[in-house]
Amino acid sequence: MKLEIVFLGTGGGRFATVTQKRKTGGIRILAEGLNLHLDPGPGSIVYSLAEGLDPRKINALLVSHSHLDHYDDAEVLIEAMTYGVTKKRGLLAASKSVLVGNEVCGPSISKYHQSAPKYLVKAELGSSFQVEGLNVLATEAHHTDPDTVGFRIESEGVGDVAYTSDTEYFEGIGNYYRGVRLLILCVMRPSGRPWKGHMTTDDAVKIVSESCPEAAVITHFGTKMILGKPMNEAKIIERKTGVRTIAAFDGMSIVVNDKIEALDVRRKRREGLERFLS
Ligand SMILES: [Zn+2]
């Protein structure tokens, strides 16, 4: 078994989103039987098609919180997953803020679209659910949407992969990700530029050194991070923690099996799309 993680966007926050300096299409996780889309920000449907990944093959959609750069394309991906709401199919797991709203944001997916998938899961801290035979745990995040969760996907075949979502560092965060093979961190800001509720490179250093993953990948870059070159920030994390750290780019694919490999397979995938469209 192998897991493939495709970055359909590596931008995050308001300004990266409205300028599309980096795309904001979220992350696709593929494995045998699994076609999961994580945090469908603006452009998910467009970049999914552009990369040759048929959105109708999605069978699980995970939305970590009710901010535009994470939920925007959820409804259109639900329409793809359920063949235009004609077939009860797939799973939607989302934070309480996304499904019912809270005092500061949401709800962000209509009742119509919430009723379309076969399974609907409210992802709250400590809850877990099954997706195509894999167990997924909702992890703790401290962000401006208080219902934000991260996700830890447990795979007996290849080991665990986890995603922090937007969060600041807090005591104990590393415990949620201890022992994962690959940790995906939403590093909005570079080192030395703290912002309450969000992650900087300095926070990422602490999370990575506490959780000791086999490898880390940073993504969800704000404009200050993009200007500061994410690769340099990844080098800081790698140097300070000793953990291999990859800076994600739009269209990058990470394959997790006995090794963890970062690949640029954009052209190959687009050729696949041409076959799919013809
Ligand atoms: Zn965000």
Ligand SMILES: [Zn+2]
């Ligand atoms: Zn957010």
